[in-house]
Amino acid sequence: MVHTCVVAGCRNRRTPGTTLSFYRFPRDPERKQRWIAAVNREGWVPNDGSRLCSTHFVSGKQVKNPRSPDYVPSVFITVSSAEMKEPGAFEPLDKQEAQVEAANALLFLQGQGRSLVGEHGQTQAREEEEEEAGDEGSASSSASSDGDDDENDDLELASDSKRGKFAQRSSDALPLNFEDILKALKRENQSLRESAEKMSLSETSLKNDAEKVKFYTGLPNYFVLETVMWLLAPHMDGMKNARLTKFQQLLLTLMRLRLDLRNQDLAYRFGVKVGTVTRTVHRMVNIMSSTLVPTAVFWPSRAELRKNLPAALRSAHPDCAVIIDCFTVPFEEPVSRTNQQQTALLLTPPSVHQGAGTSSSNILKYLIGVAPQGVVTFVSRGVLGSVSDKNLAEGCGFLCKLLPGDVVLANRDLDIGESVAARGALFQAAGEGGGGALLMDTCSPEAVSVHRHVERVISMVKQRYAMLTGPVESPFTAASERCTSSLSTFDKIVQVACALNNLCISAAPLE
Known part of the structure; x- marks a missing residue:
């Protein structure tokens, strides 16, 4: 439909190729009345087809802000239709007045x-x-004097x-x-x-601020964070999230692990719903568990262990393969007896299934192994705190990693000596007595230094990612229905935390 501007003397029409805009009269009665008054056509009332072209606005378009001069048309210059031009070529008759406006x-x-x-x-x-x-006075008095004219x-x-x-x-x-x-x-x-x-929590704000990266993610600098993002990005293509970028999804998850923030808190920080935070954390943990953990947490070969063995252990324990310890994490809410029994049955051999999981304790226990170099090389899945160290070691797959002749050191007596010996390896614990090389009163200062260093590495994993200190929310302790390994989300979180810890600078010097 061809529209013609309703302003008297304006012949602008909506034609192909024109850059002019044509506006309907507002529905708001008060604003509509002001437009009609501005058009200044006596007795005229606009209809549905009435249009006003953009040349009658200061900026060339209407503005709906009542404080703007273009809330009501105000440019009405009496010129011929040939002189009406589009806003880009319009030249005011009075340039000074245009500047003032x-x-x-x-x-x-x-x-x-x-x-x-x-x-x-x-x-x-x-x-x-x-x-x-003045004009009326001169017209009514034809006999005015020359002085009056002057x-x-x-x-x-x-x-x-x-x-x-x-x-x-x-x-x-x-x-x-x-x-x-x-x-x-x-x-x-x-x-x-x-x-x-x-x-803001964006890539730009973190890029040049290592302290901010360390505070929110636990990683030492932006370069390491960028490397993690590079590893995970190809696996995040299937995660459709219109509100969060890939970087924000990773950052949100790391903040959840690092600071143990509640989902509602993260929802406020990132401007999303709580459900979005929950789904993002679970999906990112699954991706990091399948991608990052195999890359950063693995059992090294014997040749690699001997090649990089600290000097403090080369003479006393040249075949040291791992130093192990256990740590526990409390539950936020009690788990049901059914879940207790399922967890215990999954992580204990058939010979000890009977009676397992009958305790009402609400603590998860993990077995963690650290190479002499200070790198986490093994993390078990979680079991209830009532499960013995022996059952934990035999049910988590740790013993399968050992080779005949390997030496397993421990910060305390874990009562797994017989199980380790059955694999042809040697187990030695601090305070064991006899030939235990980790006795504080008999071992060398270098060995004590390595021993304390490993203690720092194990404790640093929990310190760096506060979520590992608990208490753990019950949704994280449920085993994933789609996961064949029956690992709970929190088990994956523990492994991911260890993998991220391996990417950081060592807790203390080895030499």
Whole structure:
């Protein structure tokens, strides 16, 4: 449908190729009445097909902000249709007045200063009234004296002079004021952007701030975080999340592990729903468990162990394969007896199934192995705290890693000596007595240093990722229905935490 502008004297039409916009009259009664008054056609009422072209607005388009000058059309210049041009080629008849209007529009939006255009309009109105009154007086009195004519001429000259001075003063002062306001707004905008960027949780805000990376993720710097992102990104393509980028999904998960924040807290921080946080954490933990853990947590070969064995153990224990310990994590809520029995049956051999899991203790126990170099090489799945160390070691697959002749050191007596000996390996624990090389009163200072170093590595995993200190929420302890290994989400979290710890700088010097 071809629309023609309803303003008297304006012949702009909606034709192919035009850049003009044509606007309906507003539905709001008050604003619609103001538009009708601006069009100034006596007795005329717009209909559904009535349109107003964009040349009648200061900025070339209508604005719905009541504080904007373009809330109501205000550009009405009586020119022929041939002279009506599109906004890009429109040239005002009075350039000084256009400058005043543009500057006043900016001042009006910012709520600063007085409306200079309003003053200018009032001045013009008063002058026009004076001129009209003068014209009527001269028409009604044909016998006016020459002195009166001279007086009228003087008044007109004074009025012209006054208007010229006002226009000159406005054109001289406003551009300077406009530039000052523009510069102030740019500075304020830049300051707000920098402030918002510092407070945001984005790649840019973390890129040059190693302390921020360490605080939120536990990783030593952005380079390590970027490496982890690079490893995981190809496996995140199937995760459709319109509100969070891949980086934000990883950061959210690491913050959950690192700071043990509640899901509601993370939902507020990232501007998403709690359900989105829950799904994101579970999916990211599954991806890291299947991708990052095999890469960073693995049992080294005997040749690699001997090649990188610390000097403190080369003479006393050249065949040391691993130093082990256990740690526990409490539950937030009691688990049902059925879950207790299922967990115990999964992690204990058939010979000890009977009676397992009958305890009501709500503690998860894990067996962790650390290479002499300070790298976590093994993490078991979690069992109830009532399960013995022997059953834990025999049911978690740790013994299968040992080779005949391997030496297994421990920070305490774990009562697994017989099980280790059955694999042809040797088990030695601190405080064991006899030939135990880790006795604090008989071992060398170098061996004690290595022993304490491994203690720091084991404790640092829990310190670096506060979620491992518990208490654990019950949804994380349920075994995944789709996972054939029957690992719970929290078991995967423990393994992921160990993998991330291996990517960090060692807890203490080995030499």
